Amino acid sequence: MVPPGDIFGELHIAIGVFLALAVSIAISGYVFHRRVISMILLGKGTARFDQPLSRLANFLTIVMAQRRVLQRVSLRDRAGLGHIFVFWGFLSFFLSYLLFIFGDAAWGHFSETILTDTGVRVFASYLDVIAVIILVSLGWAVIRRWLTKPHRLSFDLTRSPDAILIVSAISSLMVLTLLTEAFYTAKVSYIPASEISPHADALVGGAIGNWLVDLGLGFSAADTLQGLFWWLHLLVILGFSIYIPFSKHMHMVAAPLNAYFRSLKPKGALESIDLENAEHFGAGRVQDFTWKELLDGYACAVCGRCTNSCPAHLSGKVLSPMHIVENLKDHLIEFGSQVKAGVDTSQEHPLIGTSIQEEALWDCVNCGACMEECPVAVEHVPTIVNMRRHLVLEESRIPETGMSALLSMEQRGHPWRGTTYSRTDWAKDLDVPLLADHPQAEVLLWVGCTAALEGRSQAIARSMAKVLKAAGVDYAILGEEERCTGDPARRMGNEYLYQIMAQGNIETLNNYGVKTILTLCPHCFNTMKNEYPQLGGTYEVLHYSQYLDRLIDDGKLKPIKMVEGKVAYHDSCFLGRHNGVYDEPRRVAKALPGLELVEMSPNCRQQGFCCGAGGGHMWLEESRGTRINHMRTDHFLETDADTVGVSCPFCLQMLTEGIEAKGLSGEKQAKDVLELWAESLEEDNSS
8 A cells, every 4th residue: 555645745754654653552552561461460370381382383273274263164154254354354454554554654665675566566456355355254244243143143242332343443444445545546547657656556446546537536636535545544553453452352462372372281181279389279369360361351252152152051051151251351350450459359349249150150061162162262161160169169159969979079989979889889790800809900990980889870881891801801990999080079169179089099090000091981081181190190091982992993892793773972072072082982883783873963073062961060950941961862862863872971871861851761762882882792692
């Protein structure tokens, strides 16, 4: 974009440009520091500066390549594509501002020196086309957001006056770009060809300019209007830079940082607390959160993708992950200055109960769908669990059903308060060795509380024993020495109880010199694989689907008879989304002759829908709305499968109850893939 002539014919344009730039930078810098940087720095330290190459890769894929935005682009959901156009338009115009405004304004035809005449023509025309595409994208976005109103954009935050102002500002920049080009083209039509800049050949602006000349626009008017629109364009840019810290478009600055500093730890791993040295447990005040958790609020684009994928929200609960991070940010902005001054606002203006509803925190099932969908790498689940920790450890507040499970864990070593079974009742008549009697066993089978102590789930453990025997695996169990991994306690916020139970298990495992652990439950799998190393317990931990997949590949496990039926596979959140184990259970199921496996599309794999038991909700009662497991059962019933296949005892219970609640127990069933394999290994005596 070629700048106009000197100001009033005497003052060089560069002076005006850099004076305006200096003023805007000074104001923007002050606001940015006061409203953003100083607020974020109230948070506690967290180690996010390691592995710079991995972090750079995250930045390039999430920000520059827009991987998270594009992952859901389809014919039905084209919002991501529109965002791509706007994003790349922003980068393109940012470069043009450096070349055409500040370069040309200060040093003449700087851009032409860098790009050559042909390069300038191509780049100027490219910018014109991009401007038109952005205008079309913004127009479509306005229609979609304010008229058609899809569910995920039905929140007040997504249709705020701030959003209107931002759309108006970006649109005005595009229009001013085209008008400046147009009036420049009109002006130079009166100048000898040898003095004309290649900008006059800009595709769209040039066409508009030639049309204006045909209408009789004179040199003087064109020259004046070019200067007017050029300066308006510059002032909108600089004004935009001042306004950004006040708007949701702060994510333009914060999102790249958020992507760079995202956690590199396993998705299913929560941060540990140093219980002996921590002044506060969990987060109930803004200064109790980490700086990364506070940065999340500024990075949030208020797009609604997280909330639109949240099973708690979709089933009518209070929880909205988007509002959790946004309300935390708003609370930080409102009271952060007082906190910096040393004033404790937590008594008069508590975060939980005013800015964030306590009920919403207990609605979360820890499924990770929000984090999977977030295009800017916001980490909702750790923030929610941190607030649960505060409620449980500092204020002794937890739903009654959750407290019952925690008391059972403290007193009996498992959360199943009313069970009448022992840890080994399931193994009667199966000749299952105990590790105490067979300490040299190659594999420890970690049965887990649910498969050992809950009646319906014991079939999973019995099936596992039959499969391992058929494959000739040298294994053993801990029996009465096994205790809950502590996962329910950690997910419900009782980090103290979790660490006690985890350390006890680690001591037992280390005393036996255990190297390989085979789990039936994805929750045990996730905890022992990803979280026990935080406390010194490092082992090879495998979910049974991974182990059976190996046995099948090695030819050590072969079915004996057909297993007829159509099975719709359900992904456990802690196996799939948190640990990326999607293919192994499907391969194990497909290895059964006669079995037809179908998907509950689109709610499968990365977009899988929680059964409703995660985050301690196996024991926490749902607060309102539809039961999550009933919604998931509906997804199963939409297929023509007769069986829903699972790889988790929690999922088995939840979907079994869902089928019963629908009155379809005689027609449909829920089975663990292990049960299907055990059936295939039984001798067929029908003949």
